[in-house]
Amino acid sequence: MVEEAERTQLMDVLDRAGQRDTVYWNFVYQPLPDADGRISGITVVATDVTEQVLARRRLEHVGQELAANYATLHTAHGASQVANEALSHSNAQLTYANQDLDNFVYAASHDLKLPVLNLAGLFDELRRGVSFTDAAEEALLVPLITQALHQLSTSLDDLAALGRAQQAAHAPAEPMMLEALVEEILHTLEPQVRAANARVSTDFAARPTLTYPRASLHTVLLNLLSNALKYADPTRPARIHCSLWLAAGEPVLWVKDNGVGFDAAGHGPELFQLFRRFHAHVEGTGVGLYLVNRLLLAKGGHLEVDSQVGAGATFRAYLGPA
Numbered sequence: 001m002v003e004e005a006e007r008t009q010l011m012d013v014l015d016r017a018g019q020r021d022t023v024y025w026n027f028v029y030q031p032l033p034d035a036d037g038r039i040s041g042i043t044v045v046a047t048d049v050t051e052q053v054l055a056r057r058r059l060e061h062v063g064q065e066l067a068a069n070y071a072t073l074h075t076a077h078g079a080s081q082v083a084n085e086a087l088s089h090s091n092a093q094l095t096y097a098n099q100d101l102d103n104f105v106y107a108a109s110h111d112l113k114l115p116v117l118n119l120a121g122l123f124d125e126l127r128r129g130v131s132f133t134d135a136a137e138e139a140l141l142v143p144l145i146t147q148a149l150h151q152l153s154t155s156l157d158d159l160a161a162l163g164r165a166q167q168a169a170h171a172p173a174e175p176m177m178l179e180a181l182v183e184e185i186l187h188t189l190e191p192q193v194r195a196a197n198a199r200v201s202t203d204f205a206a207r208p209t210l211t212y213p214r215a216s217l218h219t220v221l222l223n224l225l226s227n228a229l230k231y232a233d234p235t236r237p238a239r240i241h242c243s244l245w246l247a248a249g250e251p252v253l254w255v256k257d258n259g260v261g262f263d264a265a266g267h268g269p270e271l272f273q274l275f276r277r278f279h280a281h282v283e284g285t286g287v288g289l290y291l292v293n294r295l296l297l298a299k300g301g302h303l304e305v306d307s308q309v310g311a312g313a314t315f316r317a318y319l320g321p322a
Contacts, residue, residue, distance in 0.1 A: 022050075023048060023050045024048070024049050024050045024052075024053040025046050025047065025048060025049065026046070026047040026049045027044060027046050027047075028044070028047075029042055029043075029044055030042065030043045030044075119149065120149045123145060123146075123149065127142065171213045171214070171215055171216070172213065173211045173212050173213050174211065174212075174213070174214055175209050175210070175211045176209065176210055176211075176212065176214060176217065177208060177209055178202075178204040178207075178208060178209070178210055178244060179202060179204055179208065181217065181218065181221065182200075182202055182221060182225075182242055184218075185218065185221055185222050185225055186200060186225070188222070189222075189225060189226055189229060192226065192229040192230065193229060195229075196229050196232035196237070196238035197237040197238060198229055198232065198237065198238035198239070198240060199237065199238070199239055199240070200225070200240045200241075200242065201239075201240070201241045201242070202241070202242045202243065203241070203242075203243035203244075204243065204244050206243075206244055206245055206246055206251075207244055207246065207251055210244070210251060210319075212299075212319060213299075216295045216298075216299070217319075219291065219292070219295060220253065220292050220295055220296065220317055221242070221253070221255075223288040223289070223291065223292050224242075224253075224255040224292065224315050224317065225240065225242065225255060226288070227288060227289070227313075227315075228240045228255060228257035228259060228313070231257075231259040231260050231261075231262075231313070232257070232258075232259045232260070233258065233259050233260050233310075233312075236258065238257065238258065238259065239257065239258045240255065240256070240257045240258075241254070241255075241256045241257075242254065242255050242256075247318070249321075250301070250318060250319065250320065250321060251319045252316050252317065252318050252319065253316070253317040253319065254314065254315070254316055254317075255314070255315045255317075256312065256313070256314040256315075257312045257313055257314075258312040259312050259313060260309070260310065260312075261307045261308050261309050261310055261311045261312050261313050262307050262308075262309060262313070263307070263308065263309055264305050264306060264307040264308070264313070265308075289303070292317065296317055296318060296319065296320065299319060299320035300320035300321055301317065301318040301319045301320035302318050303315065303316070303317055303318070304316040304318070
């Protein structure tokens, strides 16, 4: 009976072209029977399998790298999921905090309004029933107190408007004719238009009708146009241009004026902070631009401004994806 062939694999070190090299061999041992069936010898067949062994090792190495990369990606994906969940949680908390802040601002301004009005009334009664012994002191203090009460009342009105506008930002969008909306706002601002000897031009050819929350867009345009009138240069008639253009399909409202201007580049990030003002010669609370920017951010937009002292200002209100 002829026994099965036996296979082995050996590694050897040979000199090849004067260099030592590692090679791999497959040996096949086959029994050699004689005429009577007895084993009289063995045949040995040796095959050089170096390339196959090296190729298998390269594949094993690639497989190990792929497994390591998969483990790394799996770990990174898990970490990314954890980070995204944490970010979503933080965003939700921030949203709730903003809503709570808006509600608090509105409630506080509403609750404080009546005491301020009462204080102003009591001061008027006091002035009618009490006389100062020093006329110079009366001439100094009475205007200061009156001005302080007026500023406090105006600030509360602006904060209440801020709370109402923030709530209105979540109202459903509706189509509006921009020309008609601007005319409505300018009718409200008629005294300021006359005082500044202003001429207001418009260009809404790019999109005459815009779908947007009406209260938000009204507030944005009202603040930008009233600012252009408020900060008109007294040495020349006011010229204001209001237009709408499309930037990558996104509607952008432009309000450009030739007023006194301010150093927009120098103020940088302060531009849209709450209660931040750039001129002291006119009344104001520094709420308007902050409110406009907040409304735009709520819709995925933002506010930009270019201005220099004495060279007017250009505001660009990016309204968010159409």
